[in-house]
Amino acid sequence: MSHDTLPLGACADDTSPAQAALPLGAPPLPPGVPLLPARMVNEYVYCPRLAYLEWVQGEWRDSADTVEGRQAHRRIDKPRGQPPGVGGDPNAPADGDDAPRVHVHSLELSSDALGLVARLDLAEFDGRRAVPVDYKRGKRPHVARGAYEPERVQLCAQGLLLEAHGYEATEGVLYFAASRERMPVVFDDELKAATRAAAAGLRLVASGGQIPPPLENSPKCPRCSLAAICLPDELHYLRTRQTPPRPLAVDAPPTLPLYVQARGAKVAKKGELLEISVEDAPAATARLAEVSQVVLQGGVYLTGPALHELMARQIPVTWLSHGGWFLGHTVGLGHKNVELRTAQYRASFDAARCLRLARELVAGKIRNQRTLLRRNWKPTSGESDSLPDEVAAGFRHDIDAAERARSLEQLLGLEGNAAARYFAHFRQMIAPEKRAGGDVPGPAWGFDFERRTRRPPVDEVNALLSYGYSLLARTLAVTLTAVGFDAMRGLYHQSRYGRPALALDMMEPFRPLIVDSAVLTVINNGEVGAGDFVAAGGAVNLNERGRRAFIAAFERRLAQDVTHPLFGYAAAYRQIVEIQ
């Protein structure tokens, strides 16, 4: 016996004519449930995970496509025209040839019954008939239905909204700017049902609070602006250990921090640029789309419009005192990814998970300290010409012990031992001609280093290390906050004294690779010297010129490519930090 699906309202033995089905309107949205932008329905049809990331978690990143799209829309984004009245309005125009045609630009429509909202690029009205027109920046694709399904669905959602406002909308138009073609899209029952189903599907996924899985090896991902956040191939690889990931996360041009520290500097917004002037004289400009964060040191003035734009784009502003102390951040509304923070807090109360992660971080840091010493060992006469065996054996012991540590307290002790061993030999990485104390004949002044001193740094090398670690901590804090973590809640470092504990956790393996390496570069290349420091009250600190030289070396190091140890593709340290 077959089990064919019957239309609603029919029985198996029903011989009467089929009863006509009336589509029921959706019940009104419960209070507090936001309207779904038609653009999100488009994203959902493209990839449910993309829609979730954007709509629920508030992720957004510009790609070349989105920037071009925004520019293409600029001209048509200005509201113009009024739609003719309908639904009993005494001024409603009659149907027919005499009704004037009306073009309305940038028309916003919403409907509680549909649960949708949209801003229509253009709506063409002819009496009660209305045609939504959606502008696309590219050429018309040569595909079966004349356009891709997500775009057809988005247009149909606009048609449903026009219908909900009393107009007849039986078809719409996709206008492809690059090829100047109008592609009509008929709103048939199939497309309307697909549009309603997509809107309902996204609402269901959003209310479930579970992010959909990434697409697998999809050709859509390389064009996706959120590939670096979604990490589809990396997640798949971690699960299956099969196909190595494509380097999608590192293809996008990285954005960079903008540092301003000149006295009397002003940062203002001009169109898509930030303009920096000093004492009212233009000094530099930076494209907003290429700025990841703005770091202001000392008495730098940031204008209100510039601050508003930075907050709207979720670009954080870091405020440092004249001496480089971190005073705070200014951010927009913050990240919407509440689930990630909830998972982070849950993990932070799970002692076994904290210990597992802390072991990896500390063992990784010690391994990287050993590597840096091996690569940069600079002997003088009478010294071992490479890292001595007993020192290497000591590091090996520290790494093994860290990987087997039974508590965070034990791990802290092991980390301290390894740090003492590492800094006891740090001087061997400074070029002999740059060292103080006459390792080789040379200038009287040189860099001296006996041990790590933090509060305060008592010599130039410690001043460079301290400044570098504060830059790295800030970089990690901004990165973690940008992807939705709470940088203050750590898993290894304790969340107290206002420390960005998670940033301190995550920076452990990167300290030697990024900061110590940049310190050695500026010393050994002669990029900083005696005139780049100030000494007062037993403390040594970098002055403005020294800070500028070190920031340049630090940023160069972050931009340097290395091979990702797990995923095998090349990426800049800056991107490795983000992927981590």
Ligand code: SF4
């Ligand atoms: S990268 Fe791929 S899986 Fe991830 S959101 Fe984009 S399209 Fe979806």
